[in-house]
Amino acid sequence: MPIEIINIDICIATYKRVDLLKKLLESLVVQILDESIKIRIIIIDNDPNASAQSIVNAFFAKKDLPYIYDTQPEKNIAITRNKALDYTDANFLAFIDDDEWATPDWLNNLLLASTQYDADVVFGPVMPQFSEVAPDWISKGGFFNRNASKSGDIKTHGATNNTLIRNPEKFKAIFRFDPEYGLTGGEDTDLFHRLYLNGAKLVWNDAALVYEVIPPERMTVNWLVKRALRGGQIYAKVYLREFSLTQKTIWFFKRINYLCLSVLLLPVTFFMGKHRWVWVLLKITANFGQLNMVFTNKAYQEYK
Structure with missing residues (x-):
């Protein structure tokens, strides 16, 4: 065979x-x-x-x-x-x-x-x-x-x-x-x-x-922040197009909630080591990136 x-x-x-x-x-x-x-x-x-x-x-x-x-x-x-x-x-x-x-x-x-x-x-x-x-x-x-x-x-x-x-x-x-x-x-x-x-x-x-x-x-905060911003933007751009108006509304307020919680947590993490506050900063940036796509369809051009 x-x-x-x-x-x-x-x-x-x-x-x-x-x-x-x-x-x-x-x-x-x-x-x-x-x-x-x-x-x-x-x-x-x-x-x-x-x-x-x-x-x-x-x-x-x-x-x-x-x-x-x-x-x-x-x-x-x-x-x-x-x-x-x-x-x-x-x-x-x-x-x-x-x-x-x-x-x-x-x-x-x-x-x-x-x-x-x-x-x-x-x-x-x-x-x-x-x-x-x-x-x-x-x-x-x-x-x-x-x-x-x-x-x-x-x-x-x-x-x-x-x-x-x-x-x-x-x-x-x-x-x-x-x-x-x-x-x-x-x-x-x-x-x-x-x-x-x-x-x-x-x-x-x-x-x-x-x-x-x-x-x-x-291996810099600047690079990681830009990557987190772009990641959040791309994720939202890909997934939001299939959401209904109700789903988009729920999603929007969840992102706002996550963003506010992360901002409140950030000052606390300054006393817990650089890796902790950078981690929270990236969460803030990614959530901001997702919310940003509600108002614009333009993501950060990493490869420009």
């Missing part, structure tokens, strides 16, 4: 991170997979100068692995990801970011979870790897530890930093990233929530582990 071949396209959007991209590629070519699983790597460079081209071509010249490299010059992460989708034709599709690297059983664990939970989409954890020693308040606060789910948990949205999609052709009519999110980010949150609303089963798998490099410039 012939072996059923499973084809997986791994999509990577990149922008001026050639050293990190090379580390990611090195982790992908050593994935532990059954011989029936065939992977292809699709790299779309958002740099109009094609800064990653030489290193990508040199890397694959020594590998027996199919790949595609192309550029997408417009500064828009959604359009860049869509260009990767234009090349895909596999029965599975994976996403991983260019500042990450995968553990050897990453892809296999995503596949196993897709079968175990009969899931259309599987998300996995992204663990921080600090490029230099993190300040004590960063470590204590756990600001980059974003994984609070258990394997098998149902999700209503997710990110492209560690994801597997089964049979993407099933959702072809809606499986595109919205360019409106191209400078703000959140295009992945929007897409996967739309998939969820259209019947896709989204689950979490804690075993499919990747690591993300955290550079020094992210």
Whole structure:
């Protein structure tokens, strides 16, 4: 009986991170997979100068692995990801970011979870790897530890930093990233929530582990506040559109309540360590960001 071949396209959007991209590629070519699983790597460079081209071509010249490299010059992460989708034709599709690297059983664990939970989409954890020693308040606060789910948990949205999609052709009519999110980010949150609303089963798998490099410039209160603001704005933008007027009213007053409580709590936390007051400050900022979207549809453009 012939072996059923499973084809997986791994999509990577990149922008001026050639050293990190090379580390990611090195982790992908050593994935532990059954011989029936065939992977292809699709790299779309958002740099109009094609800064990653030489290193990508040199890397694959020594590998027996199919790949595609192309550029997408417009500064828009959604359009860049869509260009990767234009090349895909596999029965599975994976996403991983260019500042990450995968553990050897990453892809296999995503596949196993897709079968175990009969899931259309599987998300996995992204663990921080600090490029230099993190300040004590960063470590204590756990600001980059974003994984609070258990394997098998149902999700209503997710990110492209560690994801597997089964049979993407099933959702072809809606499986595109919205360019409106191209400078703000959140295009992945929007897409996967739309998939969820259209019947896709989204689950979490804690075993499919990747690591993300955290550079020094992210280990600041300023960066965390901007990320919290944008996160709140994107969350509200994605979810509010499906709410009824009654649901929006209840949601609005809950956010006001959370915001007021956090503001009252903030002075107390000044005596409890920097990680405590920063944590509360981020809650204030995220709630403000959500409320902000009631009055405007413009989110903070992190990638402008």
